[in-house]
Amino acid sequence: MVGHEPLWAWRIARTELEAELPRRWAHTQGVASAAADLADGLGCDRDLLVAAAVLHDVGYAPRLVVTGFHPLDGARFLRDEHQVDARVVRLVANHTFALLEAEERGLRAQLAAEFPALDDELLSDALTYCDMTTTPDGAPTTPPERIGEIVSRYGPDSVVGRFIRRAEPEILAVAGRIERALPDQPR
Numbered sequence: 001m002v003g004h005e006p007l008w009a010w011r012i013a014r015t016e017l018e019a020e021l022p023r024r025w026a027h028t029q030g031v032a033s034a035a036a037d038l039a040d041g042l043g044c045d046r047d048l049l050v051a052a053a054v055l056h057d058v059g060y061a062p063r064l065v066v067t068g069f070h071p072l073d074g075a076r077f078l079r080d081e082h083q084v085d086a087r088v089v090r091l092v093a094n095h096t097f098a099l100l101e102a103e104e105r106g107l108r109a110q111l112a113a114e115f116p117a118l119d120d121e122l123l124s125d126a127l128t129y130c131d132m133t134t135t136p137d138g139a140p141t142t143p144p145e146r147i148g149e150i151v152s153r154y155g156p157d158s159v160v161g162r163f164i165r166r167a168e169p170e171i172l173a174v175a176g177r178i179e180r181a182l183p184d185q186p187r
Contacts, residue, residue, distance in 0.1 A: 030138030
């Protein structure tokens with residue numbers, strides 16, 4: 001939902017995604033809204049999580065594509081053009097098990113060297129959870145449905161299809177950890 005802090009992140013994402021990639025922009029808004037809702041329940045840094053959620057897919061913007069791997073292209077853009085806080089950049093670079101997809105693309109060493117994973121499992125898990133519980137159109141979904149949608153959209157033998165199937169057990173584990181960490185969830 002547009003309007004959640006931090007406004008600087010919203011300005012960047014809107015500029016890069018809204019006109020060029022309206023569906024990706026809808027997904028971004030849904031992920032950010034989920035992050036804003038989730039942060040308070042988890043007791044994590046709300047502004048940091050929301051900023052990373054708003055910016056997590058900025059690397060899809062056509063003018064930013066260099067490697068074709070959106071976490072790396074987006075993180076470089078945020079670091080180099082906007083000098084965004086390194087924690088946000090590292091969350092963007094590593095969201096939703098990006099290292100596994102980077103490996104499929106031959107970019108694992110590059111991603112790991114430039115943007116080491118943030119040493120905050122809760123924030124990393126929260127961002128992955130928000131991404132994997134939001135459809136491409138910004139609506140809520142479940143991780144299994146989202147994984148199925150991704151495989152269907154990209155194809156099971158594509159780089160993304162192979163990556164998401166490899167990441168599936170980890171994604172489901174993240175979902176379980178987040179759901180157990182929420183105060184109103186059964187243990």
